[in-house]
Amino acid sequence: MSQDIERYLQASIRANTRRSYKQALDHYEVTYGGFLPATSDAIVRYLVDHASTLSSNTLKLRLAALAQWHVSHGFPDPTKTPLVRQIVKGIRTLHPRQEKQAEPLQLRQLEQCVQGLEVAERRARAENDWPRLLRCSRDRALVLIGFWRAFRSDELCRLRVEHIQVRAGEGMQLFLPWSKGDRDNHGQTFSAPALAKLCPVQAYVDWISLAGIARGPVFRGIDRWGHLGEQGLHPNSVVTLLRGVLQLAGLSPEFYSSHSLRRGFATWATRSGWDLKTLMQYVGWSDGKSALRYVDSMGGFPGQLSALQLIPGRPERLP
Structure with missing residues (x-):
């Protein structure tokens, strides 16, 4: 007992x-x-x-x-x-100390990362480099879902195929049985949009189709021979993975961490005109102070809206 x-x-x-x-x-x-x-x-x-x-x-x-x-x-x-x-x-x-924060991954940098991965994917396919092809496809899906859903690294690593529903051309729903903001473990369902570019939905479909994953963790380790692990990635490995993607895109990785995806989305949303309440509801923050820590204070607030318009609950196609 x-x-x-x-x-x-x-x-x-x-x-x-x-x-x-x-x-x-x-x-x-x-x-x-x-x-x-x-x-x-x-x-x-x-x-x-x-x-x-x-x-x-x-x-x-x-x-x-x-x-x-x-x-x-x-x-x-x-x-x-x-x-x-x-x-x-x-x-x-x-002993006052300024809290260290990772740099937000801006939309322009996200696009550079995705372009770098797509180039590497095409090269790997041409060279029949199966392990590298798998890693690039996995990393592209992880970065795009992590950004557009502002997921923490542990949330990305706990995503399971059987808990995800995809609607072609519309979006996807991702269920997490528990998360940091879900104190009572009731489970939460998050929506992600289908976009004309930098699309998390298409990246996810590409990855699981290529890897042949029908159940279990979405994001897994891949060995040197291209074999997928049975377990999900460890949350601590996400920062290494992300920095590798940044390096591939020709960006300096040392200022970024796994929080950069979350901070990047919060910064983008704020500059695009989202009010704090809308941002908190979309990301799942219950405390306004927690939300404000992730918003990049250096870039100001919305003047010109981004070309990407993402509205919670109503995915829109990009121009």
């Missing part, structure tokens, strides 16, 4: 969160040499020792992990004392 309880408790915490919490606890116990359970004084000393080297967001994550450990093991939470809260506030005041 206890094993069943533990299994459900583990399932209640997302895999990424579990990994982050484990790393945080390892840092406190192994690297720092702290003891669990901890006192609030010990937590304060830990925070002070790392105030100048760790960002406030990292310290916040460490505190959340420590709090979760104490609560789940039946101990009082030492991170919620007034002294700890005051120390955290003091650290933010004395």
